Amino acid sequence: MPPDAARRSDRSRRAILVAALELVEALGYSKLTIEAVAARAGVGKQTIYRWWPSKGPLLFDALVELGPVGHDSPPSGDLAADLKRELRLAVGELAERRFDQVCRVLVHESRTDLVTLLLMPRRMVVEDRLRSAQRLGDVRPDVDVSAAAELLLGSLYQRWLLRTAPLTEDFTDAVVDLVLRALSDRP
Known part of the structure; x- marks a missing residue:
């Protein structure tokens, strides 16, 4: 049975998003490159460019999907x-x-x-x-x-x-x- 392309894509996408956030935290935005993200995620640059035109949209998606947003604790009454x-x-x-x-x-x-x-x-x-x-x-x-x-x-x-x-x-x-x-x- 051939590998499931959808699972591989999801796994690659998540690896790219995680790598982008890790690298922006370590290097800062100005030093972050698509090449570094690709190397860290274990994918080719073309895979990243297939989904994102540049590092700005990539990082935006990474924050939206993996970042700290929202809070669910119930009201305390105070x-x-x-x-x-x-x-x-x-x-x-x-x-x-x-x-x-x-x-x-x-x-x-x-x-x-x-x-x-x-x-x-x-x-x-x-x-x-x-x-x-x-x-x-x-x-x-x-x-x-x-x-x-x-x-x-x-x-x-x-x-x-x-x-x-x-x-x-x-x-x-x-x-x-x-x-x-x-x-x-x-x-």
């Missing part, structure tokens, strides 16, 4: 603690060299799919937490939940992108506390 956890997880992702290297390039290339596929899952978790808090009366009913999520996460992404100051847990906690004071009827 909105501030839940939001602080989400923002800390976002900071942790931004601190990962592979995520940082690839996302900076994708932002530079104005890849709108970066926002949709990599950043939107965390935003949806934050919006869900805020909507739940709104139903419980912990967030004012007139608050635009989407705008509030942007306030929370946008400050992190701006600080990360511009490198104006370090991203720390103290910063994320201060952002959550400040935004929650603005969203609540309580002092």
Whole structure:
């Protein structure tokens, strides 16, 4: 019986994606080459070029398929603690060299799919937490939940992108506390 080409393709694709992320973390984006990815994955360059035109789209797919995106823990009942956890997880992702290297390039290339596929899952978790808090009366009913999520996460992404100051847990906690004071009827 001949080898299953689909299984071989899936195995090769995964090996390429893993190799790309490992190498971008070790070398950085500027030193990463398709040749190095091919060698590490044990495939020919032509196999990579058959699926991706360049290293940017390859790394984007690698992050989408293998990267740290989203968070599934159930709400704890403490909105501030839940939001602080989400923002800390976002900071942790931004601190990962592979995520940082690839996302900076994708932002530079104005890849709108970066926002949709990599950043939107965390935003949806934050919006869900805020909507739940709104139903419980912990967030004012007139608050635009989407705008509030942007306030929370946008400050992190701006600080990360511009490198104006370090991203720390103290910063994320201060952002959550400040935004929650603005969203609540309580002092």
